[in-house]
Amino acid sequence: MSEEAQKLAPRAEAEPAERRYTFSPDLVTLTEGRPGEAEAVRTIRTHVIARHLNDGRRGLAICGPKPGVGCTFTAANLAVAMSQVGVSTLLIDGNLRSPGLRDFIRPEEPIDIRRQAALGASPTENVHSEVLPNLSILYADGMMDIGEELLGGGGFRRLIDRCLRDYEFTIIDTPPTSDSSDALRVASIIGYALVVARTNITRIKDVEHLARDLQEDGARVIGAVLNQA
Numbered sequence: 001m002s003e004e005a006q007k008l009a010p011r012a013e014a015e016p017a018e019r020r021y022t023f024s025p026d027l028v029t030l031t032e033g034r035p036g037e038a039e040a041v042r043t044i045r046t047h048v049i050a051r052h053l054n055d056g057r058r059g060l061a062i063c064g065p066k067p068g069v070g071c072t073f074t075a076a077n078l079a080v081a082m083s084q085v086g087v088s089t090l091l092i093d094g095n096l097r098s099p100g101l102r103d104f105i106r107p108e109e110p111i112d113i114r115r116q117a118a119l120g121a122s123p124t125e126n127v128h129s130e131v132l133p134n135l136s137i138l139y140a141d142g143m144m145d146i147g148e149e150l151l152g153g154g155g156f157r158r159l160i161d162r163c164l165r166d167y168e169f170t171i172i173d174t175p176p177t178s179d180s181s182d183a184l185r186v187a188s189i190i191g192y193a194l195v196v197a198r199t200n201i202t203r204i205k206d207v208e209h210l211a212r213d214l215q216e217d218g219a220r221v222i223g224a225v226l227n228q229a
């Protein structure tokens, strides 16, 4: 068995009717082995509910200045944590060029690229509903070729508008801002951002720049997470 296959242990009880998923041990809100990290995510959840959701805001982009700070880790775990308290949650992989969500929650069947390509036209067709109770996911695999067109055009905005109507909470994992301007575009469309930094690695200057860029592009930064991986 490959190292990756070993890392992704199957969990039969989380199985929807027609699709099966494997969950990474790094999905600490689901697995029981890392209670300290799970508790930290639940603390973030408490703040997001109190300071964001309860004010009627339904969308949040998770943004980081560099690769590896833990954006996808935070997005995936926060989405699961929200779903666990009964919030109908949609988790979107906004990293169209290099999707990473499937490393945390992997569908056993390959993601259907043709349906993904129809995203702008019919977004909800591509959503994996009820991956876990109250948790749906929109993967980005196969979007690379049309990513620029999608992000630049009105397709992504239409998609987000639809998601904000259909789900109580929509959370978007974004690519590092050091690699492209995609995250800034995604965050400005959804309107709100949570910034992730990694202890002992991320420089304060980079967080400041990111927060400023987000605000300039019209996304309000609701807080920052210091990830101590």
Ligand SMILES: Nc1ncnc2c1ncn2[C@@H]1O[C@H](COP(=O)(O)OP(=O)(O)O)[C@@H](O)[C@H]1O
Residues within 6 Å of the ligand: 026, 037, 064, 066, 067, 068, 069, 070, 071, 072, 073, 074, 100, 227, 228, 229
């Ligand atoms: N708090 C954490 N505890 C354990 N592993 C973590 C933590 N944060 C991130 N990781 C791991 O570090 C790697 C990079 O994190 P990831 O979320 O993919 O970064 P990013 O999306 O910012 O590039 C992944 O393997 C992820 O599972």
Ligand SMILES: [Mg+2]
Residues within 6 Å of the ligand: 071, 072, 073, 095, 100, 173, 174, 175
């Ligand atoms: Mg990522």
